[in-house]
Amino acid sequence: MFGLEKWFAKGKNTKQAIIELLNGYRSAALPVGIDANWVIKTQESKAQIQVQINFPFAIQCDQDVASYLQQHLGKPVEVTSKVVVVGRPKFKAIKHIILVASGKGGVGKSTTAINLAYALRAQGAKVGVLDADIYGPSLPSLLALEDEKPQAKDDKTLLPIEKSGIKAMSIGFLVPAEDATVWRGPMASQALTQLLNETDWGELDYLIVDMPPGTGDIQLTMTQKVPASGAVIVTTPQTLALADAQKGIAMFEKVQLPILGLVENMSYFNCAQCGSRNHIFGHSGGTTLASRYGVPLLAEVPLNDQIRTATEQGEDIISATREPSSESKTDNHGIADHYVDCAQLVASMLYYQSDSTSGVEIVMTED
Numbered sequence: 001m002f003g004l005e006k007w008f009a010k011g012k013n014t015k016q017a018i019i020e021l022l023n024g025y026r027s028a029a030l031p032v033g034i035d036a037n038w039v040i041k042t043q044e045s046k047a048q049i050q051v052q053i054n055f056p057f058a059i060q061c062d063q064d065v066a067s068y069l070q071q072h073l074g075k076p077v078e079v080t081s082k083v084v085v086v087g088r089p090k091f092k093a094i095k096h097i098i099l100v101a102s103g104k105g106g107v108g109k110s111t112t113a114i115n116l117a118y119a120l121r122a123q124g125a126k127v128g129v130l131d132a133d134i135y136g137p138s139l140p141s142l143l144a145l146e147d148e149k150p151q152a153k154d155d156k157t158l159l160p161i162e163k164s165g166i167k168a169m170s171i172g173f174l175v176p177a178e179d180a181t182v183w184r185g186p187m188a189s190q191a192l193t194q195l196l197n198e199t200d201w202g203e204l205d206y207l208i209v210d211m212p213p214g215t216g217d218i219q220l221t222m223t224q225k226v227p228a229s230g231a232v233i234v235t236t237p238q239t240l241a242l243a244d245a246q247k248g249i250a251m252f253e254k255v256q257l258p259i260l261g262l263v264e265n266m267s268y269f270n271c272a273q274c275g276s277r278n279h280i281f282g283h284s285g286g287t288t289l290a291s292r293y294g295v296p297l298l299a300e301v302p303l304n305d306q307i308r309t310a311t312e313q314g315e316d317i318i319s320a321t322r323e324p325s326s327e328s329k330t331d332n333h334g335i336a337d338h339y340v341d342c343a344q345l346v347a348s349m350l351y352y353q354s355d356s357t358s359g360v361e362i363v364m365t366e367d
């Protein structure tokens with residue numbers, strides 16, 4: 001006895017069967033399945049079953065869920081979903097602020113931050129990016145918007161610049177880079193507070209904050225000034241970078257900010273000619289560090305020319321390469337998928353760790 005017959009034999013109707021099956025669905029970002037409350041509608045016709053789901057965090061998995069249901073129900077299934085991020089905003093109308101940090105410079109923190117933003121957007125969320133790298137703002141060039149100037153909404157508020165569905169603000173849009181490099185610590189953290197406070201972000205599900213590299217006093221002060229939900233730490237596999245990433249973990253633990261996970265960037269290189277995978281900067285460092293500190297390894301992103309060129313040209317690599325791409329002969333896991341998987345994990349962790357029921361609202365001051 002197969003498919004729906006099996007369920008009817010147990011005296012269940014199609015809706016009950018679907019809900020039960022969805023509850024048993026598992027993926028890295030859906031570790032306890034799809035909750036019955038997220039299922040908005042089920043409809044069965046002769047030809048197919050239609051299921052409508054509202055996910056409470058950024059995730060796009062309609063095809064996977066449809067194939068899973070189809071396999072069990074023995075009938076074509078169409079799944080459509082929307083992302084409706086739940087929880088009270090923690091700051092203005094922003095539901096979650098995510099810090100992207102690194103122990104040292106040049107490991108690909110800004111590249112990860114912007115691609116994480118694109119990936120969350122591609123999963124159906126409302127996303128903004130704040131470039132807090134006051135001394136070396138890179139957001140204007142990552143978005144290819146170097147000559148843009150934000151418009152003033154009124155005396156006190158600036159409108160963020162929008163590109164590819166992302167709202168962006170950076171000190172780089174406001175002052176020449178050479179002016180910001182001479183700012184001392186307090187000026188830098190005050191600039192960050194002002195950028196966060198005085199930008200009209202509107203409603204956002206996730207605001208990604210690209211932090212300045214390092215784990216010194218400036219980074220610590222900035223972390224304390226931003227009402228963040230969690231941090232993502234970017235590292236490369238070299239021993240030195242890992243040692244610095246460890247300091248980053250310690251810094252966030254000190255201020256009790258949840259660490260959502262590690263991204264190991266430039267993790268390996270796939271040779272386009274011979275198809276072999278080379279761990280040019282070392283092997284398994286991120287995995288070891290993640291397990292030592294009990295934090296998830298969110299992604300192992302390869303050193304890849306597509307990533308460099310897209311970010312240098314201000315392109316949204318997630319939309320551009322979302323089709324299954326052949327990154328190399330041995331790896332058909334598209335470049336975009338690394339960021340999409342990372343985004344889904346981050347969103348899932350924020351949802352499951354959320355204290356949205358506590359109703360606590362954080363108010364920022366400028367001292």
Ligand SMILES: Nc1ncnc2c1ncn2[C@@H]1O[C@H](COP(=O)(O)OP(=O)(O)OP(=O)(O)O)[C@@H](O)[C@H]1O
Pocket residue numbers: 102104105106107108109110111112133136138213265266301302303304305307308309311312
């Ligand atoms: N996975 C990758 N594959 C190829 N190139 C990459 C990758 N990640 C980052 N890059 C390139 O490395 C350079 C440094 O990246 P990025 O600016 O993101 O680093 P960062 O850690 O933010 O640096 P900083 O400390 O200066 O802010 C850029 O040219 C970027 O395009």
